[in-house]
Amino acid sequence: MQLDRIVNFHKTIGDKTRIRIISLLKEGPLHGQAIAGKLGLKPPTISHHLTKLKQIDIVYQRRDKNTIYFYLNKDKLERMALEITRIGDNEMFEKFDITEGEKAKVIRNFIDGNGKLKALPAQRKKKLILLEYMLRGLEHGKTYKEKEINEHIQQYHQDFATIRREFVMAHFMYRQDGIYELNPVEMWPV
Amino acid sequence: MQLDRIVNFHKTIGDKTRIRIISLLKEGPLHGQAIAGKLGLKPPTISHHLTKLKQIDIVYQRRDKNTIYFYLNKDKLERMALEITRIGDNEMFEKFDITEGEKAKVIRNFIDGNGKLKALPAQRKKKLILLEYMLRGLEHGKTYKEKEINEHIQQYHQDFATIRREFVMAHFMYRQDGIYELNPVEMWPV
DNA sequence: TATCTAATTAGATTATAATCTAATTAGCTT
DNA sequence: AAGCTAATTAGATTATAATCTAATTAGATA
Numbered sequence: 001m002q003l004d005r006i007v008n009f010h011k012t013i014g015d016k017t018r019i020r021i022i023s024l025l026k027e028g029p030l031h032g033q034a035i036a037g038k039l040g041l042k043p044p045t046i047s048h049h050l051t052k053l054k055q056i057d058i059v060y061q062r063r064d065k066n067t068i069y070f071y072l073n074k075d076k077l078e079r080m081a082l083e084i085t086r087i088g089d090n091e092m093f094e095k096f097d098i099t100e101g102e103k104a105k106v107i108r109n110f111i112d113g114n115g116k117l118k119a120l121p122a123q124r125k126k127k128l129i130l131l132e133y134m135l136r137g138l139e140h141g142k143t144y145k146e147k148e149i150n151e152h153i154q155q156y157h158q159d160f161a162t163i164r165r166e167f168v169m170a171h172f173m174y175r176q177d178g179i180y181e182l183n184p185v186e187m188w189p190v
Numbered sequence: 191m192q193l194d195r196i197v198n199f200h201k202t203i204g205d206k207t208r209i210r211i212i213s214l215l216k217e218g219p220l221h222g223q224a225i226a227g228k229l230g231l232k233p234p235t236i237s238h239h240l241t242k243l244k245q246i247d248i249v250y251q252r253r254d255k256n257t258i259y260f261y262l263n264k265d266k267l268e269r270m271a272l273e274i275t276r277i278g279d280n281e282m283f284e285k286f287d288i289t290e291g292e293k294a295k296v297i298r299n300f301i302d303g304n305g306k307l308k309a310l311p312a313q314r315k316k317k318l319i320l321l322e323y324m325l326r327g328l329e330h331g332k333t334y335k336e337k338e339i340n341e342h343i344q345q346y347h348q349d350f351a352t353i354r355r356e357f358v359m360a361h362f363m364y365r366q367d368g369i370y371e372l373n374p375v376e377m378w379p380v
Numbered sequence: 381t382a383t384c385t386a387a388t389t390a391g392a393t394t395a396t397a398a399t400c401t402a403a404t405t406a407g408c409t410t
Numbered sequence: 411a412a413g414c415t416a417a418t419t420a421g422a423t424t425a426t427a428a429t430c431t432a433a434t435t436a437g438a439t440a
Binding site: 004006008019085 | 193194196197198199200201202203204205206209210212213216217264267268271272274275277278
Binding site: 221222223233234236237238240241255256257258 | 414415416417418419
């Protein structure tokens with residue numbers, strides 16, 4: 001139920017320690033012990049709070065060797081924070097169940113006979129549908145060089161730079177040092 | 191402390207019953223028993239939740255005979271909901287402590303030698319300072335006819351309609367059936 | 381494989397808070 | 411003033427959750 005999502009978001013945010021964590025991660029990613037140190041709390045406590053923040057999807061993690069870095073998902077935070085102001089507006093319902101039929105229709109409208117993208121729609125929901133469509137063929141867990149991503153995108157559109165940037169901004173994929181990787185599905189935008 | 195305000199806001203919002211109340215009041219004001227009935231809870235429970243919602247200032251009340259009607263302060267709700275996204279931005283600090291010196295400066299800039307308002311600033315903070323300034327002379331607890339309010343405003347500016355509307359929109363005053371009244375100070379915008 | 385580091389889980393303790401019934405208060409209305 | 415209605419307060423019960431220590435797991439490196 002939609003209501004519970006909103007309740008849960010605010011219940012999670014409504015804790016001083018967790019807001020302090022959000023505040024820290026806003027500056028950039030940190031690993032667990034660093035957070036514990038800065039807040040003067042023990043690692044298990046931080047683990048506990050990070051679990052909750054991950055559950056509502058405003059924090060995600062990346063492992064580097066033995067250390068796990070935690071990142072703030074600013075977009076998601078912003079979108080969730082605004083939902084309370086739209087509660088009851090029936091826009092809300094439309095927004096959360098996109099059927100496969102609707103997806104197919106949007107794809108039909110924006111992909112031409114040769115499988116090329118005609119244009120990237122401005123409307124957020126439609127744009128996401130097409131971005132997701134263009135991910136097909138990329139594998140989870142595999143890393144790609146920027147050149148490989150560019151080539152992949154070019155089967156749909158010549159402007160690979162724009163679309164590559166959209167992939168990253170929408171959290172479909174992650175980039176570090178010119179290496180790209182698909183984000184886990186749970187991290188994708190709604 | 192600023193942080194506590196934000197924590198408290200979300201802690202308050204993060205409750206199913208309270209979100210349901212917000213959702214109801216979004217449609218329009220209701221009295222306590224009506225809310226209790228619609229939610230299937232007892233009046234003391236509703237009282238308890240309304241107290242919390244009033245504490246964070248997103249609900250206010252008006253008495254009509256024996257019945258108290260509760261209203262949602264949508265503006266405040268929206269502003270508070272957004273604060274979490276701005277946490278850490280130092281804009282935040284500037285925003286919450288307006289000194290008397292700053293106020294005086296803004297008033298000096300926008301009120302001419304004859305005590306007339308030159309123009310209503312577009313910047314929210316400055317606008318609020320001037321609106322508050324123009325309330326001077328009106329009494330709390332007293333009711334005013336629209337004509338009286340118009341006359342009061344005209345000592346500052348000829349366009350009383352715009353300014354009167356701003357007073358109401360900013361929650362400095364309240365109108366019902368053409369009768370105006372100052373809102374309590376706690377209800378004023380930040 | 382053994383060892384090191386960082387993170388998580390288990391389990392206990394303590395604090396917070398949602399809801400109810402019963403009693404009380406505030407403000408009409410007659 | 412007496413009685414009525416709606417709201418609040420007091421106090422008890424029950425559920426939820428923040429934090430800690432101790433034990434465990436996951437992954438990297440030597």
